[in-house]
Amino acid sequence: MNASAPLTRAQRDLGCTPAADPVGGHVVVLVHEGMYGAVSGSGFSNRTFLIALAGIVPHGRLVVVPVLLPTDHPGYDPGWAADMEGILQQAGARVLPIHGASLLTGPVDREALCYMAVRRAVPYLGTGSLLVGCDVPFLAVGSYAPEGTAVLLVPRSTALLSGSTSRETVEWERRGLAGAVHRGGRIAAISDHMREHLCEEFGLPDVAxxxxxxxxxxxxxxxxxxxxxxxxxxxRAGFILAMGRAEASKGFEDLLHAVRLLADAAVAVPHLVLVAGSSAGVLNACQRRLKILVGSLGVDATLLTRFDPAVRGWLRDPSLHAVVVPSREEPFGRIPLEAFAAGAGPVVATTAGGLAQTVRDGETGYSASPHAPQELAVALRRALEAAPGERRRLARAGARLVARHHDYAVTIRTVVSQCAPWTLTTGDGGPR
Known part of the structure; x- marks a missing residue:
């Protein structure tokens, strides 16, 4: 784009001045979760995204604008934050926090968050730069990006997928996505399911x-x-593990009913460790329902409602018998990949959304339809009764899937090369 083209009113209000050099610009990433901790798969994915970029973008040209979490916030993890700070510091990255933790819900607040984040990053934006908006809170940043800035939005879900009934929220997301595409931006699809959703439900052109x-x-x-x-x-004598955000779409109620069905059929089911976390300091409605259901069904389970990122380490525990992902809706589903990488399993998952890409019945795990406790019980029984050789075969297939199709460093380098290849060039014009 021509750096001398007129700026929009929003851009002028921000004091935007397009950068002069179209080669070797900054990569600016706006992120709401993953810098200081995580209470969801999005936070883990954002963390991995940032670490990958730190190894790809030339030294000193990565800029991260995270939403600052206070140290007493349930989602703040001091060890996590220190790790991320060290990784980014080694890459010469600039970290420019913004105070926006109260602006993560509702279109009006999110619009303000987008404005604040771009304003904070203005000195590093302009011709030759790439602006990345990670996840839903930053879907409107295309409206504020200076002329000449390449834009990439990474929605990890949408209001429609999460079952929101707020038309205002859905329309805000629609305007943000369409606005980015109109100015030449690209939208990242984290799964085939998300690509279909973005193109069909939001009307985005396939090429965008x-x-x-x-x-x-x-x-x-x-x-x-x-x-x-x-x-x-x-x-400690043996367990099955399920974890994720405490919301109805994760299907944890279906899992509890499936475990009860197996118990009624006299199938020996190991203790269920169910990690249904949230960033709130008190139990939310989903957690309260799960607590009641565990008791009323008489399921042998431990319900943990405060999420600790370190529980991912249980995927490597030798007492683990199966990993269950009972989602009713899932844009991608990161937990199966983590299980495959840890050598855990077998993995049992529904075919909801992106899960169908990774957990392939009889190949990398066992699957069932979403919203179907009876099917889930059958799949879980197959996993628990799998012979050692079968478990090893599934584990090897899962590891191959991760290596061949889900190496995030390779994926992100490819995407950045498509959207803004000049950001990966070094001072002598060569690639990183």
Whole structure:
């Protein structure tokens, strides 16, 4: 784009001045979760995204604008924050926090958050730069990006997928996505399911959507700052594990009913460790329902409602019998990849959304339809009764899937090369 083209009113209000050099610009990433901790898969994915970019973008040209979490926030993890600070510091990255933790819900607040974030990053934006908006809170940043800035939006879900009934929120997301595309921006699809959703539900042109399947980084996923916490005492003789955000779309109620069905059929089911976390300081409606259901069904389970990122380490515990992902809706589903990378399993998952891409029945795990406790019970029984050789075969297939299709460093380099290849060039014009 021509750096001398007129700026929009919003851009003038921000004091935008397009950069002069179209080659070797900054990569600016706006992120609401993943810098200081995580209470969802989005936070883990954002963390991996940032670490991948730190190894790809030339030294000193990565800029991260995170939403600052106060240290007493339930989602703040001091060890996590220190790890991220060290990784980004080594890459010569600039970290420019903004105070926007109260602006993560509702279109009006999110619009203000987008404005604040771009304003904070203005000195590093303009011709030759790439602006990345990670996830839903930053879908409107295309309206504020200075002329000449390449834009990439990475929605990890949408209001429609999460079951929101707010027309205002859906329309805000629609305007943000369409606005970015109108100015030449690209939208990342984290799965085939998300590509279809973005094109069909939001009317995005196919050429504007770039495939960026979610993934892992070798050696990073389980190199955390501390070991996994002790297992609940009842789980030490053997357990199955399910974890995720405490919301209805995760299907944890279906899992509890499936476990009850197996118990009624006299199937020996190991202790269930169910981590249904949230960033709130009190139980939310979903957690309250799960607590009641565990008791009313008489399921042998431990319900943990405060999410600790270190529980991912339980995927490597030798007492683990199966990993279950019972989602009713899932844009991608990161947990199966983590299980494959850890050698855990078998993995049991529904075919909801992106899960159908990774958990292939009889190939990498066992699957069932979403919203179907009876099918889920059958799939879980198959996993629990799988012979050792079968478990090893599934584990090897899962590891191959991650290596071949979900190496996040390779994926992100490919996407950045498509959207703004000049940002990967070094001072002498060569690639990083």
């Amino acid at each position: 959507v770039v495939d960026m399947p979610n993934g892992l980084l070798t050696g990073e996923e389980f190199s955390g700052h501390r070991k996994a916490p002790p297992l609940p005492p009842a789980a």
